[in-house]
Amino acid sequence: MTGWWVVLAALTTALAFGWFRRSRDGVARALGGESVIRPEVLPGPLGSTATFVQFSSEFCAPCRSTARELERVIDTQPGVAHLELDAAAHPELLRQFGISRTPTVLLIDGAGVLRERFNGPSKPGTFGQSLAQLRTQTSNATPGR
Amino acid sequence: MNSPLDPRGVRFSAALSATTLALALLLDRPLAVVLLTFQGLVFAIGTALGPGWQPYGWLFRTLIRPRLDAPSQLEDARPARFAQGVGLAFTLLALLGAWVNPVVFWFATGLALAATLLNAVFGFCLGCEMYLLGVRWFGVRSNKAQS
Numbered sequence: 001m002t003g004w005w006v007v008l009a010a011l012t013t014a015l016a017f018g019w020f021r022r023s024r025d026g027v028a029r030a031l032g033g034e035s036v037i038r039p040e041v042l043p044g045p046l047g048s049t050a051t052f053v054q055f056s057s058e059f060c061a062p063c064r065s066t067a068r069e070l071e072r073v074i075d076t077q078p079g080v081a082h083l084e085l086d087a088a089a090h091p092e093l094l095r096q097f098g099i100s101r102t103p104t105v106l107l108i109d110g111a112g113v114l115r116e117r118f119n120g121p122s123k124p125g126t127f128g129q130s131l132a133q134l135r136t137q138t139s140n141a142t143p144g145r
Numbered sequence: 146m147n148s149p150l151d152p153r154g155v156r157f158s159a160a161l162s163a164t165t166l167a168l169a170l171l172l173d174r175p176l177a178v179v180l181l182t183f184q185g186l187v188f189a190i191g192t193a194l195g196p197g198w199q200p201y202g203w204l205f206r207t208l209i210r211p212r213l214d215a216p217s218q219l220e221d222a223r224p225a226r227f228a229q230g231v232g233l234a235f236t237l238l239a240l241l242g243a244w245v246n247p248v249v250f251w252f253a254t255g256l257a258l259a260a261t262l263l264n265a266v267f268g269f270c271l272g273c274e275m276y277l278l279g280v281r282w283f284g285v286r287s288n289k290a291q292s
């Protein structure tokens with residue numbers, strides 16, 4: 001009898017957890033605009049308009065498809081960079097930003113300020129939307145603030 | 146050993162693992178231990194040689210894959226292989242529990258079942274996420290990891 005209960009518990013936990021994750025994965029979440037990432041920890045130069053910093057790891061099935069999606073986006077957008085980090089090599093960044101999953105993508109604006117964050121596998125179109133939003137925000141802002 | 150995998154095969158294998166683990170929970174003692182031992186063997190081969198070489202992966206390659214269209218994209222084998230290792234650890238714990246303490250048996254088998262279900266239904270790799278949590282909490286990292 002116990003076996004049936006364990007199966008039922010495993011089934012409901014897995015389905016509830018899976019649905020919860022699926023509903024939140026890859027969704028853009030705004031960051032306060034307060035935190036800044038030190039450019040010297042990054043493997044390359046920041047884009048003049050925006051940079052997607054992707055945390056990946058050796059054991060991560062969806063990291064590749066997220067990277068491909070980002071490469072597609074930056075191919076069509078000037079001034080936007082995609083930098084990929086091995087999460088395991090940067091435990092201090094994982095702690096600083098509370099990153100516990102790969103892929104996690106941070107969107108940084110041209111001034112190096114963190115704007116948005118995407119946890120988990122990407123959903124098609126979200127990166128492009130966030131970029132468009134960022135561009136309108138920057139063009140609306142008063143220059144030389 | 147690390148040749149890319151068909152993601153549908155990974156999920157197919159996970160579904161068969163989930164079925165085996167569920168049966169191990171539902172059937173009586175001698176059969177349950179036989180099933181768990183078999184599942185442990187599957188995970189061990191998957192860890193040592195790669196997920197495509199264990200019985201479920203072999204079944205997919207020889208019986209199912211030829212009947213399907215070519216996959217739209219392939220998947221890195223390392224995450225799946227790592228997850229098989231995590232599955233092996235839990236299956237060994239469950240086997241130990243079957244001899245020592247039934248609570249350990251229920252708990253370890255139930256967790257392994259939930260993890261394989263997540264993989265089969267959502268394509269979500271729980272073992273892979275535990276790797277990053279391990280890095281964060283203990284600062285350990287695979288010495289092969291390089292970006």
